[in-house]
Amino acid sequence: MDLGLSGRVALVVGGTAGLGLAIGRALAAEGAVVALAGRRREIAEREASMLPGAIGASLDIESPESIDSAIAVVRSELGEIDILLVNGGGPPAADVLSFDEAALRRAGELLLYGPYRLVSACLPSMRERRWGRIIAIGSTSVRQPITGLAASSIYRIAAASYYKLLAEQVAVDGVTVNMIHPGRIATDRTAQIDQLHASSSGATVEEVQANSQRLIPVGRYGTPEEFASAALFLCSDASRYITGEQLRVDGGLVRSL
Numbered sequence: 001m002d003l004g005l006s007g008r009v010a011l012v013v014g015g016t017a018g019l020g021l022a023i024g025r026a027l028a029a030e031g032a033v034v035a036l037a038g039r040r041r042e043i044a045e046r047e048a049s050m051l052p053g054a055i056g057a058s059l060d061i062e063s064p065e066s067i068d069s070a071i072a073v074v075r076s077e078l079g080e081i082d083i084l085l086v087n088g089g090g091p092p093a094a095d096v097l098s099f100d101e102a103a104l105r106r107a108g109e110l111l112l113y114g115p116y117r118l119v120s121a122c123l124p125s126m127r128e129r130r131w132g133r134i135i136a137i138g139s140t141s142v143r144q145p146i147t148g149l150a151a152s153s154i155y156r157i158a159a160a161s162y163y164k165l166l167a168e169q170v171a172v173d174g175v176t177v178n179m180i181h182p183g184r185i186a187t188d189r190t191a192q193i194d195q196l197h198a199s200s201s202g203a204t205v206e207e208v209q210a211n212s213q214r215l216i217p218v219g220r221y222g223t224p225e226e227f228a229s230a231a232l233f234l235c236s237d238a239s240r241y242i243t244g245e246q247l248r249v250d251g252g253l254v255r256s257l
Contacts, residue, residue, distance in 0.1 A: 003232065003236035003237065003238055005027060005232075005235065005236055006032070007033065008027075008031075008032045009080060010034050011071070011122070012027070012035065012036050012085040013084075013087050014037075014137075015035075015037055015038055015044060015085070016044050017038075017188060018224060019182060019187060020038070022225055023087075023228045023231045024036050024051065027083070028052060028053075030232065033053045033054070033079075035057050035078060036056050037070050038058075038059060053078075055073070055074070062106075067117050067118050068121065071118075080125045081122045081126070082126070082129075083235050084119065084132075084134045085137070086115045086134065086137065087136075088110060088115075089189070090149065091103065091111070094149075095147055095148055095150050096147075098150075099151050112155050112158050115136065116162065119166070122134075123170065123175070126170075126174075131174045131175070132173075132174065132176070133175070133176055133235045133236075133239075134166075134178075135180060135234050136159065136177075136178075137179070137180055139152060139181055139182065140248060140250055141153035141156050142157055142160045143181070143248070143254050143256050148196070159179075163177050163178075164177075167243045176239065176240065178239075178247065179247070180231055180247045181248045181250065182222070183248065183249065183251055183253040183254065184212055184216060184250070184251070185221060185224060185227050194209055209221075216250070222249060222251055227249050234247070
């Protein structure tokens with residue numbers, strides 16, 4: 001299938017590791033021109049140097065100035081942005097009784113306000129050119145809040161409402177907006193969460209992982225490459241009639257419809 005991605009300019013936020021990097025690599029393999037962006041500029045540039053035509057950029061999603069600077073760099077070096085992959089780290093693990101107001105506000109910057117600024121900066125050009133793809137990486141907590149990731153669950157649900165409402169407004173302009181929710185994907189973030197669960201429960205990391213895998217119908221953690229394949233389709237021209245959707249890539253973990 002021709003995904004129609006050749007020459008498309010893609011800004012991949014959180015593109016220095018894990019899911020973001022896997023998506024950036026998948027886009028580049030399909031001919032997209034990729035900007036890998038993250039707080040660690042040297043890593044972004046190193047990873048970009050291994051992809052044809054790609055660049056690395058420094059972007060801190062909590063900083064409006066950093067967002068504006070990164071977008072200016074991409075436009076200057078690659079052109080207008082066709083595909084925006086909204087991604088980044090989550091707030092620290094904590095249950096709803098453990099975080100304070102400052103932690104809750106920072107979670108909002110990471111998961112709602114920063115992404116809103118990013119989308120708002122990229123969207124006008126997409127609408128003018130009548131083609132755009134906005135893909136936000138969320139969490140299965142949108143469907144099933146996670147006790148130990150309370151701040152994340154709260155703001156990811158709010159973000160899902162924002163993207164759904166946005167999708168309705170810009171679909172007529174040829175811009176699609178979708179979310180992808182990872183389940184237990186084998187990334188550094190998942191490893192950190194497993195380690196926290198092990199430390200709090202007295203179990204070993206291996207026991208925590210085995211217990212998690214028993215809850216997944218596929219019977220294992222997913223790979224970043226499997227997740228990237230789903231994102232790749234939603235970035236493509238072939239997905240032009242899909243918008244406002246939330247796709248779970250979780251091996252069947254979440255039981256809700």
